Amino acid sequence: MKALVTVKRVIDYNVKPRVKADGTGVDLANVKMSMNPFDEIAVEEAIRLKEKGVVTEIVAVSVGPAKAQETLRTALAMGADRAILVQTDDEVEPLAVAKIVKAIADEEQPGLIITGKQAIDDDSNQVGQMVAALLGRPQGTFANEISVEGDSVVVKREIDGGLETVKLALPAVVTTDLRLNEPRYASLPNIMKAKSKPLATKAPADYGVDTTARLKTLKVSEPPVRSAGIKVADVDALVAKLKELGVA
Amino acid sequence: MANVLVWVEHDGSAVKDATLAAVTAAAQLGDVTALVVGAGVDGVAAAAAQIEGVSKVLKADDASLANALAENVAPLVAGLMAGYDAFVAAATTTAKNVAPRVAALLDVAQVSEILSVEGPKTFTRPIYAGNAIATVESTDAKLVVTVRGTAFAKANATGGSAAVETVGGAADSGLSTFVGSEIAKSERPELTSAKIIVSGGRALKDAATFEATITPLADKLGAGIGASRAAVDAGYVPNDYQVGQTGKIVAPEVYIAVGISGAIQHLAGMKDSKTIIAINKDEDAPIFQVADIGLVGDLFNIVPELVGKL
Numbered sequence: 001m002k003a004l005v006t007v008k009r010v011i012d013y014n015v016k017p018r019v020k021a022d023g024t025g026v027d028l029a030n031v032k033m034s035m036n037p038f039d040e041i042a043v044e045e046a047i048r049l050k051e052k053g054v055v056t057e058i059v060a061v062s063v064g065p066a067k068a069q070e071t072l073r074t075a076l077a078m079g080a081d082r083a084i085l086v087q088t089d090d091e092v093e094p095l096a097v098a099k100i101v102k103a104i105a106d107e108e109q110p111g112l113i114i115t116g117k118q119a120i121d122d123d124s125n126q127v128g129q130m131v132a133a134l135l136g137r138p139q140g141t142f143a144n145e146i147s148v149e150g151d152s153v154v155v156k157r158e159i160d161g162g163l164e165t166v167k168l169a170l171p172a173v174v175t176t177d178l179r180l181n182e183p184r185y186a187s188l189p190n191i192m193k194a195k196s197k198p199l200a201t202k203a204p205a206d207y208g209v210d211t212t213a214r215l216k217t218l219k220v221s222e223p224p225v226r227s228a229g230i231k232v233a234d235v236d237a238l239v240a241k242l243k244e245l246g247v248a
Numbered sequence: 249m250a251n252v253l254v255w256v257e258h259d260g261s262a263v264k265d266a267t268l269a270a271v272t273a274a275a276q277l278g279d280v281t282a283l284v285v286g287a288g289v290d291g292v293a294a295a296a297a298q299i300e301g302v303s304k305v306l307k308a309d310d311a312s313l314a315n316a317l318a319e320n321v322a323p324l325v326a327g328l329m330a331g332y333d334a335f336v337a338a339a340t341t342t343a344k345n346v347a348p349r350v351a352a353l354l355d356v357a358q359v360s361e362i363l364s365v366e367g368p369k370t371f372t373r374p375i376y377a378g379n380a381i382a383t384v385e386s387t388d389a390k391l392v393v394t395v396r397g398t399a400f401a402k403a404n405a406t407g408g409s410a411a412v413e414t415v416g417g418a419a420d421s422g423l424s425t426f427v428g429s430e431i432a433k434s435e436r437p438e439l440t441s442a443k444i445i446v447s448g449g450r451a452l453k454d455a456a457t458f459e460a461t462i463t464p465l466a467d468k469l470g471a472g473i474g475a476s477r478a479a480v481d482a483g484y485v486p487n488d489y490q491v492g493q494t495g496k497i498v499a500p501e502v503y504i505a506v507g508i509s510g511a512i513q514h515l516a517g518m519k520d521s522k523t524i525i526a527i528n529k530d531e532d533a534p535i536f537q538v539a540d541i542g543l544v545g546d547l548f549n550i551v552p553e554l555v556g557k558l
Contacts, residue, residue, distance in 0.1 A: 016512060017376040026380050094348070095357050120493070122375050124360045129318065129348035138319050138423035141345045144487075154427065159341040160496075161438065162488055165427035166317070172423075178477075178494050179487055214357035218370065219383040226519055229540035231531075235553045238525070241541050245523055247444055247469055247502050248558045 001111030001148075001170070003046040003055045005080065006101060007039040007062045009071040010121045023219045026121075035071045038116025040078075040183040041176040045146060046114055047079035048181065054148045055112070057081050061104055063097050065089050069199065076194035077186030083199040088211060094122075096204070096211040098130030103207035105135060110171060112153065117142050117175040128175035138168035142177040250278030250368065253306070253328060255337035255346070258284065258292040265441045266338035268299065268402035273395045274336040275301045275403070276365040282306070282410070283328065285321055287314035293412045300404035304411060310418035315426035316342050322349035324418055329354055334391035347394050356388035363399040377493035377516040397440060398499035398520055432488060439491065442472030444502045447491055447518070450478035451507025451529070451547060458484040461548065462506060464555045474498065474518075476508045492517035507547045510535030527551065 011017055012032040020027045035043075049055040060075035062068040063086040072083035086100050105113060113132075118125035132139035140146070140155030144163060147154050148170070157164045158177045186194070204211045232238050242248035252274040257264040267282075274280045281304040282296040293307040306328065312320045325346070329335055335350055337343035339361045351358040362371040369386040371393065439445060446466040452458040458479065466473045474491040475484065491498055493516040503521035508514060510526070510533055518524070519538055526539035527547050536542045543550060 011376070017379045019380045026376055093357055095352060095355070098352060120377060123377065124358070125344050126348035126351070126358050126360065129345065130352035132318075133322060133349040133352035138421070139345070139349065141318075142341060157341075158487060159429070160440070160488070162429060162431040164315075164429040167425045167427050169423050214388050215359065215384040215386055217382055217384050220375070221381050221383070223374070223378055223381050223519075226524075226538045228537050229524075229542065231536070231542040231544060235543070235550055235557060238541065238543050238550075238554060239557045241525075242502075242558070245502055 001055055002057045002059065002108060003049060004059050004061060004101070004105060004108060004110035004113045005039070005042045005046045005075065006115045006127065007043065007060055007071050007075050008036040008116070008119045009033050009062065009064050009068040010036045010119055013037050013120060019220055019222050023221055025217070025220045033067070035074050036116050036119045038118060038176050041178070041180050042114040042116050043075045043078050043080060044181045044183040045176060049112070049148065050079065059084065059108055059110065061086070061101060063088065063092050063100055072199055073194050074186060076197040076199070077191040078184060079190070082197055085199060085201045086204055086207070087201055088204055090211050091213065092204070092211045093213055093215060094124045094126035095130055095214065096209055097127050098134055099209045100204055100207050101127070101131045102134040103209065105131070112171065113173045115173065115175050117177055128173050132173040135173070137171050137173060139173045139175070140166055140168050141175045143174050144177055144179050146174055146180070250333040251331065252278045252280050252334045252336055253332040254280055254282050255335070255343055256282050256284045256292065256296045257338055257340050257342055258286065258289065260286060260289070261291055263292060263295045263299070263405070264340070265402060266340050266397040268405060269397040269400040270336050270338040270395045271299055271301050271403040272400040273362065273365060274334070277334050277336070277368065279303055281332070283325070284308070285313050285316065285324065287311050297410040297412055298406045298408050300407040302408050302410045304413060306415050307412055308415050308418055312420035313418050316346065317424050317426060318346045318349045319421040319423040320418065321346050322353055325350045326353035327417055328415065329390060332390070334393060336393045336395060338397045339394040343394055347392055351392035354390055354392065356390050356392055357386060358392040358394065359384060359386060360394050361396045362393055363396055377513060378519070379512070379516070396497060398497060432486065436466065437470070437472045439472045439474055439496050439498055442498070442500050444469050444471035444504070445474050445491070445498055445500045446471045446504045446506065447474035447476065447508060448479055448484070448506050449476040449508030450482055452479060452484055455484045461551050465504070465551055468555055468558045476511070476514045505535050505539070506551060508535055509533045510538065
């Protein structure tokens with residue numbers, strides 16, 4: 001079974017984003033960029049399934065600028081077999097990304113499509129569900145545990161208040177939550193090897209997908225700032241404050 | 249006026265609080281119809297009919313809808329959308345699972361986790377874990393919107409008297425089956441609706457120490473218990489305790505952060521709390537930059553003393 005994993009190049013998890021002064025977006029110039037953390041988990045899970053002999057080939061896909069090649073090379077260094085970059089400098093919304101992934105899935109016929117549950121830049125949490133909808137296939141979102149059993153995949157999902165398990169007919173789409181696994185670091189030899197793994201570059205038009213934005217961003221602004229309050233000296237002062245708040 | 253279909257989140261018997269915030273948001277867009285989906289949901293539909301601001305309730309009751317499987321629910325909702333301009337749902341894990349599937353079936357963009365309604369098709373929403381707020385306008389014919397529950401006042405759960413109409417069209421896709429669930433049973437208030445939350449961080453050392461330190465304080469205050477990602481990763485508490493960008497977004501009246509340094513990802517989940525209280529031994533911890541009331545010191549002395557004096 002082939003696995004398709006999607007990866008997005010985003011601002012590094014540890015960098016504090018700064019809003020541009022003109023309100024048009026977040027300043028990404030000279031900012032460290034990395035693979036979206038949830039996508040790292042997706043790549044890792046595909047590799048583990050390959051190590052178990054369930055998956056035979058892993059294809060990593062990214063929709064983004066030329067530099068997203070680096071993100072795909074990271075996926076290849078971790079253990080993906082080949083990569084497809086659908087190159088565009090436009091910001092592509094989840095629905096258009098899903099249409100591209102759907103078109104690639106039609107060509108590649110993967111048994112499993114694994115995506116991060118959301119990207120930490122736009123925080124949309126949509127692509128996996130949309131891919132599943134467009135393919136008419138089942139979805140296991142916010143996965144905490146995955147096991148392939150015959151022609152189905154059993155997915156334990158993180159839900160409000162606990163966990164839920166669903167059984168999906170393959171092919172299926174799974175989106176990853178944090179506790180699914182801990183992604184490996186690529187070793188230096190594997191980083192070298194990744195340079196010679198195949199990476200195809202395509203354009204959205206190759207898949208007949210119109211990436212025109214459906215949502216117009218009118219403005220991006222700083223969130224309301226919370227200012228530091230007071231420090232109290234001891235527990236008695238804290239108790240007094242709690243009483244003022246009416247909670248004690 | 250726009251016709252808005254609102255997803256009713258429920259546990260099979262009661263309407264979840266988050267729905268009430270979604271109704272408030274939806275009412276700013278137009279006339280609100282509540283959609284109750286499930287198996288054996290007469291009681292839920294009757295409760296939804298009483299929500300103030302709901303003018304009609306649609307009830308889809310079928311065995312195939314029992315566990316809100318997206319594969320069965322999304323086509324039903326997409327079909328009903330022929331008569332509506334917008335689909336609005338509180339951003340619970342159920343809606344996050346179902347709504348994008350509905351949006352894709354309708355070929356429209358989804359606007360995720362809105363914070364405010366700025367116009368008929370214009371909303372604000374957090375991006376970069378709340379480090380920036382985007383104002384976006386949809387150009388699609390129909391809207392699919394999820395609502396951050398903490399950003400909207402809750403509609404009154406009673407006072408309305410909407411008629412309940414039954415809708416058909418449910419079918420089992422045959423693509424997915426519900427196997428089971430493990431829902432943590434607790435007498436405590438749910439994190440997303442608790443008025444007071446006591447949260448613990450990595451400084452709590454281990455699961456037993458977390459329990460022995462945080463629980464008595466939460467008991468005394470009738471509070472929900474949360475945790476930082478560090479505490480969850482270290483195995484002190486289960487993942488559903490996690491407050492933060494990748495966990496739950498909360499905005500209680502009072503949030504007490506105990507031994508939490510205040511990583512960006514944690515702040516993203518709680519900085520809209522009305523009053524933030526921080527207890528930490530490191531006076532330079534970032535949590536103090538957002539705390540209204542801070543107490544610097546050893547939590548293992550402070551918390552028991554606090555419990556004794558409350």
